[in-house]
Amino acid sequence: MKSHGSFSRNISRSPLPKSFYQRPVDLVAAALLGKGLWVEHSDVKLLAEITEVEAYAFDDAASHSFRGPTKRNWPMFEEGGICYVYLIYGINLCANISTGEKGRGEAVLLRAAQPLIGVEWMRQKRNLPGRKGKEISDTRLLSGPGNLARGLGLTMSHNGLTFFGDTLRVVDLGNTVLPSEIARTPRIGISQSAELLRRYCIVGAPSLSRKG
DNA sequence: AAGGCGATTGCCT
DNA sequence: GGCAATCGCCTTT
Numbered sequence: 234m235k236s237h238g239s240f241s242r243n244i245s246r247s248p249l250p251k252s253f254y255q256r257p258v259d260l261v262a263a264a265l266l267g268k269g270l271w272v273e274h275s276d277v278k279l280l281a282e283i284t285e286v287e288a289y290a291f292d293d294a295a296s297h298s299f300r301g302p303t304k305r306n307w308p309m310f311e312e313g314g315i316c317y318v319y320l321i322y323g324i325n326l327c328a329n330i331s332t333g334e335k336g337r338g339e340a341v342l343l344r345a346a347q348p349l350i351g352v353e354w355m356r357q358k359r360n361l362p363g364r365k366g367k368e369i370s371d372t373r374l375l376s377g378p379g380n381l382a383r384g385l386g387l388t389m390s391h392n393g394l395t396f397f398g399d400t401l402r403v404v405d406l407g408n409t410v411l412p413s414e415i416a417r418t419p420r421i422g423i424s425q426s427a428e429l430l431r432r433y434c435i436v437g438a439p440s441l442s443r444k445g
Numbered sequence: 446a447a448g449g450c451g452a453t454t455g456c457c458t
Numbered sequence: 459g460g461c462a463a464t465c466g467c468c469t470t471t
């Protein structure tokens with residue numbers, strides 16, 4: 234029986250400690266798989282299981298931080314556990330979690346998650362007025378970085394918030410993701426350092442933005 | 446001061 | 459499978 238989508242677990246409301254993020258970005262990326270992403274809005278509380286992420290290191294040509302701090306990427310240089318939100322292609326938002334010590338310049342991009350709590354709220358966020366086609370299935374609501382940010386209601390107002398506060402949290406879902414269940418692949422949509430295996434995903438998770 | 450291009454998505458062919 | 463939408467940073471005048 235696969236655990237994805239199940240509620241029969243011991244879900245913690247406590248955010249993971251700062252120390253969780255004070256580690257090399259690739260370790261944090263892999264460790265985030267299977268964890269709960271908790272987002273609180275004034276009218277709703279949301280929870281989703283992280284299934285796909287990408288690691289971006291300071292010495293990585295594909296990373297926003299590669300050329301040093303700017304007005305846009307400054308949260309990447311904060312201490313680990315800070316939210317970095319940016320606009321991509323003028324259309325979509327992407328949410329990241331900074332890692333390492335302050336000044337390091339590394340982050341994990343959140344690419345996909347499985348909705349657990351607040352599913353209908355997420356669907357409303359995705360089904361914006363004017364959208365054609367069929368209703369989006371649960372597993373696709375947070376599939377892809379732009380969709381994840383939109384479905385969870387993340388905006389630029391979340392830029393710079395911590396993931397151990399009231400609004401944003403990463404929590405333990407009481408499950409275990411074995412190393413054999415984790416796949417490493419090239420990152421998606423980049424040209425620099427395209428050969429590096431820094432995309433991490435839970436093998437076979439239905440919410441993945443792409444197979445593998 | 447201006448133009449190219451990107452860690453994307455959804456619609457159209 | 460191709461492409462438009464659309465904003466900010468970086469590179470080049």
